Amino acid sequence: MTEFTGGINIPKDDIDFGDYVLIEQKRYGVPNEMFQFKVVGSYQSNAYRDVPMDGVDRDKKWHPHVVDVLNVICCGIDETEVDTVRKADVRLIKSRHEEAEK
Structure with missing residues (x-):
């Protein structure tokens, strides 16, 4: 049985399912803050949230390029x-490959 890693033939330095990342969050009146997120999928699209992410405006924005x-x-x-x-x-900040190599 093979271990599920999220994608097929994904390079170790690429970000995909199971990785942890930092994303800047918009704060009002104080400096922005970095929050930790877990990646649950990856694909290509032209609809995504702008960073720093705003807790008030949670909608995806349409952009001209995929x-x-x-x-x-x-x-x-x-x-x-x-x-x-x-x-x-x-x-x-933490790759799924770090755990696999232990």
Whole structure:
């Protein structure tokens, strides 16, 4: 039996299912804050939330070009809401490959 890793032939430095990332959150009156998210999927789309993410405006925005995006859930805050963000706007902090190599 093979272990599910989210995708087929995904390079180790790519972000996909099971990875943890940091995403900047918009704060009003104080500096923005980085929140930890778990990646639950990846694909390409032109509809995603802009970063820094705003807690008031939770809608995806339509952009003119298709890019790599991630479906993410915010760890410890609201793990029922799935947000879509551009892959280029996140910072990888823990890869699923780190656990596999132990």
